[in-house]
Amino acid sequence: MIRSNVLVCGGAGCLSSGCHAVQDALKQELTKRGLDKEINIVVTGCMGPCDLGPVILVHPDGTFYQRVTALDVPALVEEHFIKGRAYAKLLPKDEVSANLITTQRDFGFFAKQEKIVLANCGLIDAENIEEYIARDGYAALGTVLTTKKPADVIAEIKLSGLRGRGGAGFPTGVKWELLAKAPATPKFLICNADEGDPGAFMNRAVLEGDPHAVLEGMIIGGYATGASRGFIYIRAEYPLAIKRLQIAIDQAYQHGLLGKNLFETDFSFDIEMRIGAGAFVCGEETALMRSIEGRRGQPSPRPPFPAQRGLWGKPTNINNVETWATVPAIIRKGANWYNQFGTEKTKGTKVFALAGKIRNTGLVEVPYGTTLRQIIFGIGGGIPGGKKFKAVQTGGPSGGVIPAEHLDTPVEYESLQKLGSIMGSGGMVVMDEDSCMVDVARFFLEFCCDESCGKCPPCRVGTKQILNILERICAGEGQMEDLDKLEQLAAVVKDASLCGLGQTAPNPVQTTLRYFRAEYEAHIKEKRCPAKVCRGLLTYTIHYDNCVGCSICARNCPTNTILKVKGQKKYYIIEDDCIQCGACLDVCKFNAILKASDGVAHVVPPKPELEPVPGRKVMVTA
Amino acid sequence: MNLEELKKLKEKAQRQVALREGNKKYRVVVSMGTSGIAAGARDVMKTMLDEIEKRGLDDVEVRVTGEHGLEDVEPVIRIEEAGGEETTYARLDAEKAKKIVAEHLGKGKKVENLAVGKQKKTE
Structure with a gap:
């Protein structure tokens, strides 16, 4: 008799994090220990918490293991199937109490969901x-x-x-x-x-x-x-x-x-x-x-x-x-x-795909009427790294951003439309304080502009014009009149386009203008990007107190704009030549690179006498 | 395919997935600590699994656990029933295990002479 089923998630997320290797290792280990007649391995569809993959679920115990690797398998088999106790190393932890969670139903991610469409996903072998x-x-x-x-x-x-x-x-x-x-x-x-x-x-x-x-x-x-x-x-x-x-x-x-x-x-x-x-x-x-x-x-x-x-x-x-x-x-x-699930106007449940700056990336199914806060913080686990929630984009590129003050909106078609967004097919991209809303609008417009089929001019020409303006603003070359132009263009594209693509493409622009107008104005008036994302508005400088003169920034600079201060173990960035790629910031181990977007208030540090970087054979222009 | 065939196929297939749905009438918990394994708990469990399958008992799940604290009378198993009643059997071997499957799990009759103590769940 089969006494236990090991469900290995075979969704695309877990596949890419290596569930095949785990499955092979499990099979090998169970056979080696003579357990293959009692324990059955089943490859299922997506269980939902894609970020924690590869995940496996052991029944009848209901034990959920996350981030399993092939190397963990021998110990897991020994502990769980031979000795009959959960293998603590791979159990999820409760975020509040830090206790280990031994059964799937106690795991908040699963406990707060209502699965109708996904009832079989992650439970059955889809190929059988x-x-x-x-x-x-x-x-x-x-x-x-x-x-x-x-x-x-x-x-x-x-x-x-x-x-x-x-x-x-x-x-x-x-x-x-x-x-x-x-x-x-x-x-x-x-x-x-x-x-x-x-x-x-x-x-x-x-x-x-x-x-x-x-x-x-x-x-x-x-x-x-x-x-x-x-x-x-x-x-x-x-x-x-x-x-x-x-x-x-x-x-x-x-x-x-x-x-x-x-x-x-x-x-x-x-x-x-x-x-x-x-x-x-x-x-x-x-x-x-x-x-x-x-x-x-x-x-x-x-x-x-x-x-x-x-x-x-x-x-x-x-x-x-x-x-x-x-x-x-x-x-x-x-x-x-x-029809007992959901709200007055919208019945049943909806599957949402959580992505972006959220702890539990993955798939969740909840009844309509659940608030954005419950989905993003209750099930999604909130924003990682102690960052602040800024906005959520619902409905993909055709949707709009919804800011923090509307987090308690119940999710249904009409309520999202009122906020200027759409339900769409159910994508939710969560953004934290490090996301620039102008850049987000630019990103989605770029997508729609690329994907416009070109049949009707409002969409073909309109999205391109909107994109041009947004690119200009991101580069710090925007004018205040651009905001009015954006609004006009968005309205025309929305009204006059032939199909849903054009009719919804301006949504990201309209909602960011509505909720984050101050960010647009900061880009235009003060020439700064508050989230420090738009490259054209960034400056990189070296903090002399922290710089130890290791030269790693200079050696990684693709444009050779970082040079040594003559006679000192310090380095200096020539701002005029800097392309704001951020390579120096990524490699510096001493917190000596400052990324800033001060805009018009920016003061270029006085340029000292410079000398070439030792050992680097490049032309020195300074 | 007609309705009758679908029903038959469902009954046959249900055994494959039943383990994932829970709520069995009987839960056999085999004590699989170091002393349990040394005393032959694996043999006991294997025999039980074979026997349960042979008799086609569907309403049973078998789990393993650590020591029960009864090291000197291993191998030990505990049978938990849906109603909350628990019975612990000790000093088992393959023959005794077969008997427990036949009597307790098959007919719902406890094998009193193999049981040790008797506990009632509080909830």
Whole structure:
């Protein structure tokens, strides 16, 4: 009998931190000690705390180990599986009491979450359909096909209050009904897995950890709407998700859960994958459909909506990965069970990807209405290194920043919109006091400008003009009139762009202007960057009291602008030639390099007589 | 596939994942300290695992732990029941272990002559 399951997280995060080596070492060690018949190793999808990887979870004890390396494995096996006690070295610690946490459910990161979409992620082997079936997988499909009418399914989804998880939050049941009522055939379903936001990875985790839930949701949707084929549009940057999804599709066909006459009824459904080349605009539904058709991914005006004329001119319904993955749980447990989670307007739970300056980087699932503070500080563990929280960017590059005073906002579509941001697909990039908000706006605008498909001028030209102004401000060459121009341009781009990319691209500029206008003004009026990020506004000087004359800064300076003070063991930076790369600051071990952004108030230290750096063969210009 | 086949497949597959879901009726805790191992606790546990599997007892999980503080009567196991009742068995060997699986875990009857003391959980 198998007495214990060791779940090794095989999500992309843990893969890159080396879970394969841990898995091999475990297998070897268990075999060596003759435990391989009692203890089973299972590779699962993402468990969530990606920053702590590779992570493993041991059942039935529920012990969670973090940052496991192959070298730890022999000791871990000895302690946990032979002697029966938790291996203290790899246990997480409680942040307040500093006590070791021996079970997963006591770990704050997990304890405060509500997992519906991620229920199987990190618990089952994603490459084994039987484990999905063991967790009631495909039971919802069986019930729907054998006992329910399509209209009943739509009514159930409507009652559940499920809204599209792609960002716009359109009620899923209503969308399905539009497709069901469309007269033309054949009808198509699309799963949008083109997750392009920097810092967002919830769809990838679902596809890697529980691909069958997405398939089951789509088949149920096919039955409810009368569609006969489904496409999953996934980006090529997700090779592991593509691999596991293909395995899942193959297994579903082998088990008769895809294909003809499912559950001995007249209903047939096929699903295939289409791999996108990673253009951000292809997450927009009309562009996505063109890309599936094999054409250039560019949006087209709506109406006609996809439900009227979509893929190859036929009625089509597009939903996000997370929306599809939620459907089986709603059918299985009932709409009334589902709509008890969340808020008045937005029901259920949402998966968020925490990234940036946050302690527990990773995936969390919470009911709508949870406040930003609970997500970032309660589950995310707050900001590392004792730094202060500054803002959080929700909704990726199309979203906006939300400052500290709005941390107690409950997260739902409407509340975020009021603050000038969007829910988007659920990325949250946390920024601390070291982030410059002008630079953040510039970064996201650069992304949108790059990704603009170029079809409509407001987006193609407008984002470029906004970016130019932002770059100017970051370089210290901005004028106060630029702020008005930014506001005007942002409004025009938002109003006049053809698709969601352009309509949301100005959000980061508008929200940073709204909440952090003082930072813009500091860049323009005082020529300084308060967060000390914008290179053009920085100065580096050497603090003589701390400088011991080791010459490491001078030897690492790429432009040879650091020279020795004649006759002294001190060094000096020639500011006019400095490119503010920060290499000297990175290498100095004596805290002698001062990074400052004093702007107009900056005083250049008097230039002493200089001599070449000993042993460095360079031309000396000073 | 039809509903019946899906149900059968689920029942078969459930054993693979049941361990991760918890809430078993019986929990067997094997004392695996130095003296337990020296006295043959691993053999006892292996026999029990085989026997549980042979009899298809699904509502049991087996864990290991450190010393119980009963070094002179090792190998020792403790069986915890969902209701909170605990029974400790001592001086075990493979044969006795088989008997405990058959009687206690299989039929719910304690093997009184192998049990030592009797504790009740407070909660």
